[in-house]
Amino acid sequence: MSSPAKAKPATAPVVFTANRLLDGRVVWLVAAGQWVERVADATVFPPEEAAAGLALAQEDERAQRVVGVYGAEVALEAGRPVPVKFRERLRAQGPSVPAEPPTYRLAS
Amino acid sequence: MNAFVAPIALPNPAHPAQARTYRYDAVDREFLQERIAEFSDQIARRLRGELTEDEFKPLRLMNGLYLQLHAYMYRIAIPYGILNATQLRQLAMIARRWDRGYGHFTTRQNIQFNWTRLEDVPDIMRALADVDMHAIQTSGNCIRNTTTDEYAGADPEEAADPRIYAEIIRQWSTLHPEFTWLPRKFKIAITGAPQDRVAMQVHDVGLVVKRDAAGAIGFEIWAGGGLGRTPVLATKLRDWVPEAELLAYLEAVLRVYNALGNRDNIYKARIKILVRDMGDAFRERVEREFARLPQRAYRLDPEVVAEIAAHFAPPPFARLADNPPAYAAALAGNAEFAAWAKQSVRAHRQPGYASVTISLKPIGGIPGDASAEQMEAVARLAERHSFGEIRVSHVQNLVLPHVRQEDLPAVWQGLREAGLATPNIGLVSDIIACPGMDYCALATARSIPVAQMISERFADLDRQHDIGECFINISGCINACGHHHVGHIGILGVDKRGAESYQITLGGSATNDAALGELVGPGFPYDKVTDAVETILRTYLAERAAGERFVDTYRRIGLGPFKEALYASA
Numbered sequence: 001m002s003s004p005a006k007a008k009p010a011t012a013p014v015v016f017t018a019n020r021l022l023d024g025r026v027v028w029l030v031a032a033g034q035w036v037e038r039v040a041d042a043t044v045f046p047p048e049e050a051a052a053g054l055a056l057a058q059e060d061e062r063a064q065r066v067v068g069v070y071g072a073e074v075a076l077e078a079g080r081p082v083p084v085k086f087r088e089r090l091r092a093q094g095p096s097v098p099a100e101p102p103t104y105r106l107a108s
Numbered sequence: 109m110n111a112f113v114a115p116i117a118l119p120n121p122a123h124p125a126q127a128r129t130y131r132y133d134a135v136d137r138e139f140l141q142e143r144i145a146e147f148s149d150q151i152a153r154r155l156r157g158e159l160t161e162d163e164f165k166p167l168r169l170m171n172g173l174y175l176q177l178h179a180y181m182y183r184i185a186i187p188y189g190i191l192n193a194t195q196l197r198q199l200a201m202i203a204r205r206w207d208r209g210y211g212h213f214t215t216r217q218n219i220q221f222n223w224t225r226l227e228d229v230p231d232i233m234r235a236l237a238d239v240d241m242h243a244i245q246t247s248g249n250c251i252r253n254t255t256t257d258e259y260a261g262a263d264p265e266e267a268a269d270p271r272i273y274a275e276i277i278r279q280w281s282t283l284h285p286e287f288t289w290l291p292r293k294f295k296i297a298i299t300g301a302p303q304d305r306v307a308m309q310v311h312d313v314g315l316v317v318k319r320d321a322a323g324a325i326g327f328e329i330w331a332g333g334g335l336g337r338t339p340v341l342a343t344k345l346r347d348w349v350p351e352a353e354l355l356a357y358l359e360a361v362l363r364v365y366n367a368l369g370n371r372d373n374i375y376k377a378r379i380k381i382l383v384r385d386m387g388d389a390f391r392e393r394v395e396r397e398f399a400r401l402p403q404r405a406y407r408l409d410p411e412v413v414a415e416i417a418a419h420f421a422p423p424p425f426a427r428l429a430d431n432p433p434a435y436a437a438a439l440a441g442n443a444e445f446a447a448w449a450k451q452s453v454r455a456h457r458q459p460g461y462a463s464v465t466i467s468l469k470p471i472g473g474i475p476g477d478a479s480a481e482q483m484e485a486v487a488r489l490a491e492r493h494s495f496g497e498i499r500v501s502h503v504q505n506l507v508l509p510h511v512r513q514e515d516l517p518a519v520w521q522g523l524r525e526a527g528l529a530t531p532n533i534g535l536v537s538d539i540i541a542c543p544g545m546d547y548c549a550l551a552t553a554r555s556i557p558v559a560q561m562i563s564e565r566f567a568d569l570d571r572q573h574d575i576g577e578c579f580i581n582i583s584g585c586i587n588a589c590g591h592h593h594v595g596h597i598g599i600l601g602v603d604k605r606g607a608e609s610y611q612i613t614l615g616g617s618a619t620n621d622a623a624l625g626e627l628v629g630p631g632f633p634y635d636k637v638t639d640a641v642e643t644i645l646r647t648y649l650a651e652r653a654a655g656e657r658f659v660d661t662y663r664r665i666g667l668g669p670f671k672e673a674l675y676a677s678a
Contacts, residue, residue, distance in 0.1 A: 021155065023225040024180040064157035067175060085606055087545060090554075091177055095546035097556045099178075099222070101210040101479030102470065103527070 010050035012073040015042040015081050016057035017091065018066035026091045027066060029057045035066060039092040040080040045071075127192035127496035128261065128420045130275050132240045139283075140237045143244065147171045148230035155227060170250070170288075172243025173229060176549045182224040183246040184236060188256040188274035188298075189217030189500035193487040196498055198239045200483035206232050211483070213468060213476040215540060215591060216295070217255050217500040218246055222547050250288050251281035251362075254296045255306055258465075258501035261420060262509040263301045264457040268317040268325050270300035271420045272413065273354065280355050287362050291369030292377035294362070297502075307502060307618035309333045309342045310594055312379045313361060318348070325351040331361055332383025332390070335588035339624045340380040345391050351413065353398075356406035360398035364390065423495040423510055428460020430513065438517040445520050447569065448531040453516060462513050464494075466506040466523060467530040467538065471567045474556050475541040476504035478528075485526035493519050503540050503579075505533065535572040536580055536645070537563040540591055544584025544601060545608075551584035553601025553608040554634070558582055561638045566645075575645055578658040581616070594618035596659045597644060598625040599637065610637040614644065614670060615662045629671055640674055647673040 016029035017039075027035035028042035036042065045053035050071060057069040072088040074081035083089045090096060132140075147167070154164045168174075174181040184199070191199075199219060203211045206228045207221040214220055224232070236242055245252060254277045256270045257263065277296060281287065287294070297306040300317040308314030314330035326348045333342030349357045361379075368386075370376040383390045439446045454463040466486060469475050478486075490498045490508055493515045499507035511519055523529040532538050539562060542548065544555030559582050566572055581595030585602070592598035598613035610632050613625025632640045645658070647670050652661040662670070 019175055019179075022227060024175050024178070026178055061161075064154070064160070067161045086608065087603075090545055094178060095556075096554060097474060097546050097560065100208060101481070102473050102477050103479075 010045075010047040010071060010073065012084065013044045013046055013076065013081070014050045014053065014071040015039060015044055015074050015083075016053055016069060016071050017042075017088070018057065018061065018069040021065055021067055024067075028092075029053065029060075032056050033060060033063075033065070035060070039074075039083065042081055044074060044076065044081045126423050128271070128423060129190050129192050129497070130187055130240075130278065131419050136240070137237070140242055143171075143242070144230065144233045144237060147233065151226060151229055166248070169247040170244070172246035173224070173226075174247060174549075176222070176547055177545070177551075178547065179222060180224040180226055180229075181220055181222050181547065182229065182232065182243060183214070183218055183220040184241060184243045185246050185253050186218050186241075186500055187278050188254055188260075188271060189258060189502070190271065191498045191500065193490045193496040193498065195239045195241055196483050196487040196490070198235060198241070200480040200487070202232055202235055203483070204480040210477055210479045212474075212543065213478065213500050213504050213506070215502050215504060215542075215589060216253050217258075217502055218253055219500070222543070245282065248288075249290045249292050249294075251284065251290075251294045251296065254278060254281070254298060255502055256297065257299050257301055257305045258499040258505075258507045259305070259454065259463050259509065260300060260499075261422070262456050262458075262461075262463045264455050265303065266301045266457070267319050268300045269417070269420055270298045270315075270317050272417045273315070273317055273327075274298050275416050275419070276355070276408065276413070277358070280358070287366060290362070290366055291371045292374070292379075294365070294379065302620075304619045304622070305501075307591065307594060307622075309622035310335050310339070310591070310618060311342065313358065314342050320348070327351070327354055327357075329357060329361070331394075332380045334378050334380035335591060335593050336378070337375055337586045338381065339588070339593040340384055341622055341624065343383055343391075345394060352408045352410070353403070353406075354408055356401050356403055357394075357398055359406055360394045360401060363397050364393045368393070422458070423497075425458045425461060425510070426512070428458075428512065428514075430459050432460065432514040435513045435516055442517075445517060448520055448529050449516060451531045451533040451535065452529075456510065458510070460513055462511050462516060464508040464511050464516070464519055465501070465533045466508065466528050467532055468505050468528075469532060469538050469563065470527060470530045471532075471537060472560050472564045475539050475559050478506075482526050482528055485522060485528065489519055489522045503538065505538070531569065532572060534577050534579075536566045536575050536578045537572060539563060539580045539582060540595070541582040542584050542589035544582075544590075548584060548589075550587060551601070552586075552603040553584050553610065555582045555584040555590055555601060558599060558601065558610065558634070558637055562641055565638050565642060575649065576657055578645070579618075580641070591618060592616075593624045594622065595625060596662070597641060599641075602631065604631060608634045610634070610640075612637075612640060612644070614667060615659060617659060626667055628667060629675055643673050644670055
């Protein structure tokens with residue numbers, strides 16, 4: 001993105017995400033130096049703390065742990081963050097198609 | 109490797125003796141080892157934190173390594189879409205050992221792996237080099253993999269073999285020092301057949317190899333075609349460039365583009381914009397540049413051409429007759445085999461042989477994906493039945509180019525066991541689709557599940573045959589990697605206020621009658637796009653005259669009836 005959080009002040013709660021340097025996997029910020037693979041476990045920053053959250057995330061980018069930090073707006077469902085934008089939900093969930101070797105049937 | 113160097117024939121265990129592919133020489137192999145050492149060191153420095161992402165990104169891109177939505181993606185070059193069995197088996201090994209057991213064949217006849225770990229890349233590079241492969245110039249603003257006809261050397265109507273010139277262009281363009289940082293990426297396609305199967309007119313440069321009345325080789329040269337945000341059909345620059353002058357002319361085209369192409373605005377940086385804006389002045393500049401180039405330095409020596417041509421000499425075909433009894437009996441006695449043969453088996457220039465197109469579009473599958481086991485099955489079949497050769501087509505299928513007709517039942521059986529015998533080549537479920545938002549960081553909507561839904565909707569083969577030839581191309585963003593502009597039915601996924609929306613174009617074509625599709629109207633939401641395609645095809649079936657393909661009917665009746673059917677109830 002080219003994050004909304006970077007570009008303009010957040011108006012909704014945000015989580016911070018990036019790709020892990022070693023394998024490129026999508027990760028979500030919990031605390032300084034701590035990233036997890038499940039968005040549900042990410043720390044949610046209220047709009048007024050988004051700038052501080054971004055600074056925390058960028059420290060890990062400078063430390064070369066993660067790549068491409070940005071903020072993603074979330075809604076809280078059962079107390080857990082769920083990204084608002086479709087693209088971010090897809091990043092959180094993985095591809096919507098099987099990411100495994102094809103097993104197919106023949107056409108009828 | 110970085111200049112045009114006459115190849116030295118060396119024994120190479122990476123190449124089965126009979127397979128007709130490019131040959132690395134000692135210089136190529138030495139360079140590749142140097143590049144592996146260099147990029148491995150850059151990766152190590154990146155992992156140690158000594159290189160920032162800004163510093164590392166251009167280095168990894170020049171080596172084919174992207175960072176996509178969920179992981180790194182590694183795009184491996186398959187020069188002009190030609191593989192031998194050893195190479196395909198090695199790709200299967202890489203898929204299994206360092207990825208998730210599958211790979212994705214692309215519209216540039218390459219393969220990409222979606223789940224690469226940065227730390228594994230040096231090992232993968234070494235495994236590729238063991239079979240004379242690499243991932244260099246599969247990204248970046250350089251000359252990318254030249255694509256060609258998947259039936260090259262087998263097509264009965266071919267005027268001249270485009271592989272020879274694709275190989276010459278590969279050697280000329282690889283690490284060309286002047287063209288490593290072009291204004292934007294640059295794609296060349298070359299065909300030697302009267303039927304364009306390479307989408308020549310939507311490439312930065314399109315080449316047609318021809319013969320004159322005396323049998324001499326020359327090239328028709330087109331430039332300025334492209335898809336993406338601003339689709340443009342190519343302009344013919346020259347009807348005839350003699351073989352000896354091919355590299356000089358290409359050099360002139362690239363020099364003019366390199367000098368005058370827009371470097372300030374990425375959306376206006378491709379050569380198509382320059383050619384469109386300059387009109388005839390572009391051709392004049394190219395001719396002036398061509399005239400002032402030292403022709404001797406660029407002259408394509410007939411001995412060099414002959415030496416490369418020897419690598420693509422016909423394999424040791426047996427003297428056979430067409431329609432052998434075993435093939436005829438299978439066609440008559442096995443309806444399933446006959447249905448497959450009708451779509452997948454193609455006439456060959458050598459009597460008694462055929463080319464087999466292998467569908468990587470099983471019903472409900474992901475277009476272009478193949479598992480490691482499937483790659484190994486194809487490699488095995490190629491060794492047994494096709495002189496160890498495999499081709500990748502730009503429509504994301506594979507080809508066994510030289511199969512004895514008497515072996516076709518056995519090949520079909522082998523493909524069937526590997527789930528690779530879907531008889532849908534050229535039909536509505538033979539869909540081109542880019543990775544879309546399921547994998548690609550640039551995408552604005554998903555492509556793959558749309559292709560899967562359409563494929564499922566039209567799963568019934570009788571229905572597909574009734575509809576006949578119809579190419580559906582799907583892109584997940586305006587960059588058009590799924591070639592939607594030139595699909596008979598083109599589908600473009602965009603983001604519309606946070607939701608996926610799919611615009612449909614009709615009447616595109618990527619072949620001799622190249623055309624850009626026309627937008628039919630407002631977009632459709634994700635869950636309505638398959639219904640829209642069905643409405644379009646029902647309209648075609650209702651309107652078509654005898655013998656008309658979808659695109660013929662569209663050209664006769666225009667957008668109106670389709671628009672009316674799609675939006676009447678809105």
